[in-house]
Amino acid sequence: MILKAKERGDGGQLARYLLAMRENEHVELHEVSGFVSEDLIEAFHEADAIAKGTRCKNYLFSMSLNPPVGAHVEAEVFEKTADVIAKKLGLEDQPRAIVFHEKDGRRHAHVVWSRIDAEKMRAINLPHYKTKLREISRELYLEHGWDMPRGLQDRRLRDPLTFSREEWQQARRADFDPRELKTVLRQCWETSDNRASFEHALKERGFWLARGDRRGFVAIDYLGEVYSLSRYAGVKVKELEARLGNREQLPTAAAVKSEVAKGMTRKLETFIADARSDAKQRFAMMAFRKKEMVAAHQNERGKLLVRHEKRWLAEVNERAQRLPRGFSGIWHRLTGQYAKIKAQNEQETLKAWQRDRAEKDVLIFSQLEERQALQKDIEKQRSQAQAELLQLRKDVRKYHGSDEFERDRAKADLERQRRRSRLRPRLDR
Numbered sequence: 001m002i003l004k005a006k007e008r009g010d011g012g013q014l015a016r017y018l019l020a021m022r023e024n025e026h027v028e029l030h031e032v033s034g035f036v037s038e039d040l041i042e043a044f045h046e047a048d049a050i051a052k053g054t055r056c057k058n059y060l061f062s063m064s065l066n067p068p069v070g071a072h073v074e075a076e077v078f079e080k081t082a083d084v085i086a087k088k089l090g091l092e093d094q095p096r097a098i099v100f101h102e103k104d105g106r107r108h109a110h111v112v113w114s115r116i117d118a119e120k121m122r123a124i125n126l127p128h129y130k131t132k133l134r135e136i137s138r139e140l141y142l143e144h145g146w147d148m149p150r151g152l153q154d155r156r157l158r159d160p161l162t163f164s165r166e167e168w169q170q171a172r173r174a175d176f177d178p179r180e181l182k183t184v185l186r187q188c189w190e191t192s193d194n195r196a197s198f199e200h201a202l203k204e205r206g207f208w209l210a211r212g213d214r215r216g217f218v219a220i221d222y223l224g225e226v227y228s229l230s231r232y233a234g235v236k237v238k239e240l241e242a243r244l245g246n247r248e249q250l251p252t253a254a255a256v257k258s259e260v261a262k263g264m265t266r267k268l269e270t271f272i273a274d275a276r277s278d279a280k281q282r283f284a285m286m287a288f289r290k291k292e293m294v295a296a297h298q299n300e301r302g303k304l305l306v307r308h309e310k311r312w313l314a315e316v317n318e319r320a321q322r323l324p325r326g327f328s329g330i331w332h333r334l335t336g337q338y339a340k341i342k343a344q345n346e347q348e349t350l351k352a353w354q355r356d357r358a359e360k361d362v363l364i365f366s367q368l369e370e371r372q373a374l375q376k377d378i379e380k381q382r383s384q385a386q387a388e389l390l391q392l393r394k395d396v397r398k399y400h401g402s403d404e405f406e407r408d409r410a411k412a413d414l415e416r417q418r419r420r421s422r423l424r425p426r427l428d429r
Helices: 011-019 040-051 075-089 129-144 165-173 178-190 195-204 237-244 253-322 326-335 337-400 404-428
Strands: 002-008 026-033 060-066 096-103 106-114 207-211 217-221 226-228
Touching: 002 129, 011 026, 011 040, 011 060, 011 096, 011 106, 026 040, 026 075, 040 096, 040 106, 060 075, 075 096, 075 106, 075 129, 129 178, 178 195, 195 207, 195 237, 207 253, 217 237, 217 253, 253 337
Parallel strands: none
Antiparallel strands: 002 060, 026 096, 060 106, 096 106, 207 217, 217 226
8 A cells, every 4th residue: 555645734725625526536534533523624724723823834744545456445444554654653642534535446545634732732743754654555565465566665675786875774774574575576477478587577676596506596685695486486496497497507696696796895885985975974064063053052042141131120120119219218217118128129139030040041951952962963973974884894895705805905004004104204394
């Protein structure tokens, strides 16, 4: 089931769109829950009115749930999927509406949640919701046994020499899902009709065809893992031989591993250079954020100081007006009223000072938390950059298959140090 979503506002326009027939053959308002009104337009106007009490403009989270062509999905499945999404994104117990659309024999659903927490009067944050929805979508395809679209298949299941550095890191961190692995290899088999087309389909998904030692025909991924095609693709040996020919004509698994390792080593070397450049840019960005944050904090404290000074002067004048002058002042001194007013002013002065100090502390503590969060980001970026470079070097060493690569690297490092030592005396002159 393909899940598409976005944050948006203008609830009235969205409600009219969801209820409009236009190109739809059938439109059904399936559920309106959590709102005062059961009318979709009035319910979304209600969400709009509540959102005006916050700064949130995109107060609705609207998404479509599209099953595969030919799949018959019950309303209960849509409801359960909406519940899973709500739990995954933190939208449980939020007001929502579900509308079904039918067109050209296909049925899909639109689910819309209000993002505003009415008790706290703030919008619910939805970090990385696209990634989370992608995970839910893949699980639905695997759970129902639907033919998974290429766009949802694990991105590692394709030619690794077309990987970006980010995709390579993701692939190294994650494990293959055996269910998806079998699905992909089966799809490669079903969409091909000869050896050339089968090899092409495998290559696009990051596999190479080879001759196994004992397994007949095998597929090898870019990590060097070997998979029996008869087992993972669910194809009998006779069928494999009929379509792929004599397995003796294929390269051995060892030869394929060696060839893949050469290509991956070159690819990983480019990743190392990219990682260094990327780390340099990220550190520069962090330095810029730090500079901006410090300036903003200074500006906030300066404004608070000005506000405190103005209020302090106004309150001092107000207290001074209470003290009588002239003959009235003499009489108030004789009756003891002057001392009472003076004591009251002193107490209020102390409380005003404590109040201003507390407000300043609140601001400073808030800024410290913000700055600490940025520092964690800086340290995280630094650690990630170091870990990424270390892992990439380990990957290169793994593919190279010997210690010769490290010896060459050590020699190169030593040579660079020697050149620097020769240049240093010249620079010191």
